[in-house]
Amino acid sequence: MPVNSSSQDSSFRGEILAGFLAPHPPHLVYGENPPQNKPRSQGGWENLRWAYQQCREKIKALKPDVILVHSPHWQTVVGHHVLHVPHLSGLSVDPIFPHLFQYEFSMDVDVELASAIAEEAIQEGLLAKKMTNPQFRVDYGTIVSLHMLNPDWDIPVVGISANNSPYYFSHDVAQDQMIKLGRATQKAIEKTGRRAVLAASNTLSHLHFDREPDCPEDMSQEHVFSHAQYLYDMRVIELMRQGNLDELMAILPDFMEKTFAEVKAGSLVWMLAAMGFPTMPAQIHGYGTVIGTGNVVAEWDLTTARVAEVLTR
Numbered sequence: 404m405p406v407n408s409s410s411q412d413s414s415f416r417g418e419i420l421a422g423f424l425a426p427h428p429p430h431l432v433y434g435e436n437p438p439q440n441k442p443r444s445q446g447g448w449e450n451l452r453w454a455y456q457q458c459r460e461k462i463k464a465l466k467p468d469v470i471l472v473h474s475p476h477w478q479t480v481v482g483h484h485v486l487h488v489p490h491l492s493g494l495s496v497d498p499i500f501p502h503l504f505q506y507e508f509s510m511d512v513d514v515e516l517a518s519a520i521a522e523e524a525i526q527e528g529l530l531a532k533k534m535t536n537p538q539f540r541v542d543y544g545t546i547v548s549l550h551m552l553n554p555d556w557d558i559p560v561v562g563i564s565a566n567n568s569p570y571y572f573s574h575d576v577a578q579d580q581m582i583k584l585g586r587a588t589q590k591a592i593e594k595t596g597r598r599a600v601l602a603a604s605n606t607l608s609h610l611h612f613d614r615e616p617d618c619p620e621d622m623s624q625e626h627v628f629s630h631a632q633y634l635y636d637m638r639v640i641e642l643m644r645q646g647n648l649d650e651l652m653a654i655l656p657d658f659m660e661k662t663f664a665e666v667k668a669g670s671l672v673w674m675l676a677a678m679g680f681p682t683m684p685a686q687i688h689g690y691g692t693v694i695g696t697g698n699v700v701a702e703w704d705l706t707t708a709r710v711a712e713v714l715t716r
């Protein structure tokens with residue numbers, strides 16, 4: 404496996420193949436019943452799980468060197484951190500839903516790329532740090548998104564933390580930091596020659612119910628939190644489908660405020676910035692609610708966009 408080595412042709416400039424908006428409700432892993440997760444279910448949330456299955460096939464076909472994920476549930480207060488241990492394993496438990504998610508994780512980390520991201524982030528004027536604790540317990544946001552995109556875990560990963568502190572100051576500063584982090588990520592991928600897939604581990608609208616049915620996967624109890632929240636999700640998704648990222652970026656602060664949207668953690672903006680804010684239409688694989696929150700699985704396939712660009716020259 405080409406991890407942490409110079410197996411890449413150094414003359415090849417790396418590229419981002421595709422980006423996925425990859426929300427991380429632990430319910431999706433719970434519904435899948437993989438051997439790594441202890442709790443057992445009767446299924447549930449199929450529309451989102453089937454959406455992820457389509458992404459898995461796409462990722463298999465793309466054969467990336469690495470999958471990078473930015474997760475809101477690895478929160479860092481000082482700076483942006485990257486996983487920097489060649490192999491991490493252990494038990495990860497969701498603190499809110501321990502009855503749904505107790506997952507034995509095992510992942511290879513592309514530490515060469517992680518180093519490059521930290522260095523480029525510092526060049527962008529950000530605080531950045533490498534996480535070198537071999538006992539580190541990886542957060543469920545990182546694990547759920549990666550499991551749902553690649554349950555075989557046969558592709559190395561890079562995990563990036565969410566530094567939420569800028570949001571205490573202002574939305575603009577926070578977005579600006581995520582744009583810089585995205586740019587740093589893109590430069591690091593290019594310099595290290597990686598063929599990379601990105602994953603933004605974000606739910607859209609995030610107001611949710613605070614009571615769970617006796618059977619968590621009872622789909623007769625699953626529905627949108629409110630009509631207003633649903634309509635705002637649809638507005639955001641329509642802008643993605645149109646490739647209208649200017650308007651999407653313009654409404655994000657209001658979307659975050661009105662729906663408590665999890666994109667506030669910055670993963671989506673990080674990914675869009677790394678991809679250079681592509682104006683191609685996003686492919687929507689599926690939308691569904693989890694305890695009332697709005698989740699969309701969306702894809703930006705940059706390889707298709709590049710082919711189309713060449714053909715129209």
Ligand SMILES: [Fe+2]
Pocket residue numbers: 427475476544606665
């Ligand atoms: Fe979350």
